[in-house]
Amino acid sequence: MSAQYPQSATFPPVLDVSFGIMMISVLALLILLASYWLIFSNLRAVLRDTYDVAVTAAVKFASPDRALSNLALSALWCLIFWLTFM
Numbered sequence: 137m138s139a140q141y142p143q144s145a146t147f148p149p150v151l152d153v154s155f156g157i158m159m160i161s162v163l164a165l166l167i168l169l170a171s172y173w174l175i176f177s178n179l180r181a182v183l184r185d186t187y188d189v190a191v192t193a194a195v196k197f198a199s200p201d202r203a204l205s206n207l208a209l210s211a212l213w214c215l216i217f218w219l220t221f222m
Contacts, residue, residue: 175182197206 196202
């Protein structure tokens with residue numbers, strides 16, 4: 137029993153420090169499951185939007201007027217990944 141509670145205070149064994157940690161884990165799991173449910177319930181729209189974004193990005197990346205900046209950006213990302221795994 138902790139010093140901040142009187143000796144007459146009784147708590148059920150469920151109210152432990154691990155209970156708060158378990159509640160946070162359960163809440164995080166519920167949020168994760170709700171997010172999955174929202175994505176999978178509308179999977180066709182998610183896939184269509186993802187495809188549209190990928191096609192638009194590929195067309196913009198392949199444009200010849202921005203070739204030098206795209207090359208510099210690619211080199212920067214390669215450098216970042218290389219430095220990360222060194």
